[in-house]
Amino acid sequence: MGPRRSWAAAYHDAAGGLRMTDQDRVVATYTAAADTFDALPFWHEYGRRTVQRLALAPGARVLDLCCGTGAATLPAARAVGPSGSVLGVDLTPALVERAATITAAQRARGLDTEGSIWRRLRGVLPLAGPVLLGSITEVEERTMALEARGFTRPGRRTLLWWPPDSAPQRLARWLLLLAVPALVVARSLGWLGWLR
Amino acid sequence: MLTLESFTYRYAGARRPSLQEVSLELRDGEVLGLAGASEAGKTTLCLVASGLAPRTVGGSLAGRVLLDGEDTTPLAMHELAGRVGIAFASPATQLSGVAATVYEEVAFGPMNLGVPRDDVIARTEEALAALRIESLAERDPAQLSGGQQQLVAIAGLLALRPAHVVLDEPTAQLDPAGTAMVAAALAGLAATGASILVAEQKTDLLAAICGRVVVLDAGRVVLDGLATDVLANPRLADLGVAPPASVRLRRAADGMGLSPAALARLDGSLAP
Numbered sequence: 001m002g003p004r005r006s007w008a009a010a011y012h013d014a015a016g017g018l019r020m021t022d023q024d025r026v027v028a029t030y031t032a033a034a035d036t037f038d039a040l041p042f043w044h045e046y047g048r049r050t051v052q053r054l055a056l057a058p059g060a061r062v063l064d065l066c067c068g069t070g071a072a073t074l075p076a077a078r079a080v081g082p083s084g085s086v087l088g089v090d091l092t093p094a095l096v097e098r099a100a101t102i103t104a105a106q107r108a109r110g111l112d113t114e115g116s117i118w119r120r121l122r123g124v125l126p127l128a129g130p131v132l133l134g135s136i137t138e139v140e141e142r143t144m145a146l147e148a149r150g151f152t153r154p155g156r157r158t159l160l161w162w163p164p165d166s167a168p169q170r171l172a173r174w175l176l177l178l179a180v181p182a183l184v185v186a187r188s189l190g191w192l193g194w195l196r
Numbered sequence: 197m198l199t200l201e202s203f204t205y206r207y208a209g210a211r212r213p214s215l216q217e218v219s220l221e222l223r224d225g226e227v228l229g230l231a232g233a234s235e236a237g238k239t240t241l242c243l244v245a246s247g248l249a250p251r252t253v254g255g256s257l258a259g260r261v262l263l264d265g266e267d268t269t270p271l272a273m274h275e276l277a278g279r280v281g282i283a284f285a286s287p288a289t290q291l292s293g294v295a296a297t298v299y300e301e302v303a304f305g306p307m308n309l310g311v312p313r314d315d316v317i318a319r320t321e322e323a324l325a326a327l328r329i330e331s332l333a334e335r336d337p338a339q340l341s342g343g344q345q346q347l348v349a350i351a352g353l354l355a356l357r358p359a360h361v362v363l364d365e366p367t368a369q370l371d372p373a374g375t376a377m378v379a380a381a382l383a384g385l386a387a388t389g390a391s392i393l394v395a396e397q398k399t400d401l402l403a404a405i406c407g408r409v410v411v412l413d414a415g416r417v418v419l420d421g422l423a424t425d426v427l428a429n430p431r432l433a434d435l436g437v438a439p440p441a442s443v444r445l446r447r448a449a450d451g452m453g454l455s456p457a458a459l460a461r462l463d464g465s466l467a468p
Contacts, residue, residue, distance in 0.1 A: 141289040144248050148282045149292070149352065150308035153274035158307045158316050160300065 030068075030092040047071030051079055059083040066090055070099035198222040198245060198280070198360045198391055203259025205244050210255070214240040215415045218259075222360065222391040227382065229406035229423060230395040233436025236412040238395040242364040245393055246282035247273060263360065278309050281358035285365035287345035290352075291337050298340070298348050299324070299333040305356040316355075323354040326381045342369045350378060354385065361385060361392045367401060379405050403427050403440040411435055 050072050056062065056079040067073045067088030077086045090096050146152075186192050200220040206213040215237045222228050222245075232238050243249035250257050251273045261268045263279055284290055295301035303320040311319070324330045327347045332340065337348055346369050353361065363382075367375040375398070382405055386392055396402050402409055402423060409426040411419035413435050419426050426432070428443050439447075449455075 138286070138289045140253070141284060141286065142293075144243075144252050144282075145284065145290040145349075146292065147252050147273045148246060148248060148277060148280075149305035149356065150274050150277035151292075152272075153277065153308055153310070156310055158310055158313050160303060160307065160313065160316065 030090075031094045043068060043071040047073075048075045051075040054079075056080050056084075062086040064088045067096070067099065068092075069102060073099065074103070197224055197262075197264055198393070199260075199262040199265075200241075200245060201260040201262060203244065203257060203261070205240060205249060205257050206255055207240075208254040208256075213415060215244065215412075218415075218417055220245075220410065220417070222393055224359075224391050225386055225389050226408065227386050227392045227394065227406045229402035229409040230393060230412065231397075231399060231402060231409060231426075231432075231435075231437045232412035236436070237415040238412055239364050240415075241412065242282060242362045242393065242395050245360075246280050246362045247271070247276040248282065274308075277305070278356055279358055280360045280362060281305075281353040281356045282362040283350050283353045283364065283366050285368040287342050287349050287369060290349040291345060293338075295337060297333065298329070298335050298337050301337045301348055302351045302355050305352055309356070319355040319357060323351040326354055326384060327351050327377055343371055343374045346370055347374060347377065350381065354381065359390055361390055363392065363394045363396075365396055366394065367396070367398060375401060397438075399427055399432075399438060399440040400442075403442065411437060 048071075052075075054076075056076060058079075058081040060080045061084060062076045062080060064073045064076060064086060067090050070088060073086055073088035077084075080086060088096070088099065090099075183192070198220075199222070200218060202217055202219045203215065204213045204217060205215045218237075218241065220228070220241075230238050230241060240249065243253055244257065244261065247261065247268055249255055263276075268276060292301060292304045295304055299320060302323050303316050306316045306319050321330075324333060327350060329344070329347050329351060332344060332348065337345060340348065346366065350363075350366060361382075367378050370378065379401060382392055382394070386405075394402065394406065406423045408421065409419070409423045410417055411426060411429075411432070418435065419429055419431065427440050428446075432439050438444075
């Protein structure tokens with residue numbers, strides 16, 4: 001009871017006594033959690049699997065009550081396609097606002113947030129294409145820039161800082177390095193049969 | 197002194213040479229401007245002068261490149277790295293990609309060359325100060341704007357303290373303030389005795405920092421002389437090079453019947 005009483009007292013102090021309704025409590029709780037709501041990955045996993053089990057048909061109309069940041073709303077929108085519609089409703093304005101922010105951010109990056117998986121993939125390709133092509137076509141200039149800065153010079157480089165490396169750490173590193181060939185040899189000689 | 201002795205360069209697989217019978221002499225402390233239309237051979241000349249062509253780029257070179265009288269033919273690229281520095285137009289391709297901060301990015305070249313640590317730190321801080329980008333030192337280079345990345349790339353070049361510097365359109369992605377910073381840094385570098393070759397489309401920048409300008413056309417040197425003379429040459433526009441604003445202003449004034457003396461009074465800084 002201790003932790004619960006402590007939570008209730010703090011809650012009541014901030015809200016002004018015991019006059020709060022259940023709805024207010026829910027809104028206040030989820031509003032407080034809105035910024036970190038998406039850090040919990042299971043919301044999106046549950047949303048995706050829920051929509052999967054519903055087997056929504058293209059063109060269906062869906063009402064998502066307590067939609068949160070859209071964990072089920074967005075997968076449902078993809079499932080029903082452009083001919084369907086999905087309405088997400090939540091008690092917590094902060095979560096609805098956050099869901100809108102996520103969708104807007106995806107659209108701002110040029111991602112198609114609606115339509116079938118193929119339509120969305122077609123939206124990704126123009127974004128990823130230049131990056132991939134750029135990494136291939138500009139290799140020569142990157143190479144030249146590195147060579148002009150002595151990257152291919154043989155011998156030791158100067159270090160600006162040294163990571164802490166105590167004697168036990170060095171010993172452990174050498175032992176690990178030696179363990180690899182030792183294990184390969186031991187395995188080839190059949191000495192590790194007892195591990196099976 | 198950087199000397200290009202009557203050289204001809206052809207890219208691998210090309211039918212015709214990109215540069216033909218080019219001879220140039222870049223004296224210590226001199227800032228030489230390189231102008232010309234697209235495909236005139238400016239970038240190729242920069243690659244040859246820096247040693248990257250044919251070492252890294254491939255192709256065939258006839259003629260010699262001399263550094264302070266020494267033939268560079270037998271030298272490897274890493275042996276030239278501390279003596280001739282080069283910066284390109286595109287900032288994104290010049291960053292090492294391995295440095296977590298701007299400070300480490302600028303220090304990358306001297307670290308590769310095995311310069312003593314204290315000297316690396318001194319060079320890095322001096323290069324950052326020369327371009328007034330000390331405030332970026334702790335930033336991630338990949339997160340900077342294109343203009344900021346270009347200043348970082350040039351700072352990385354300055355940190356190598358090369359005696360000869362080659363810049364291929366270094367201010368192509370910089371705003372006027374960034375261009376002015378680069379111009380000031382180059383003037384400071386030239387004052388230390390370094391020789392600088394700048395290929396630029398911005399003839400205003402060439403007029404501001406160069407004593408001499410060379411114009412290329414179809415891989416050949418067609419104009420070579422004092423910056424004030426070459427940039428005022430009537431053939432410039434035919435060679436695909438826009439004259440600097442001061443020259444265009446003077447020509448416009450001539451057309452309107454205004455005297456040069458009246459123009460000089462406007463800001464008092466027009467080239468003679």
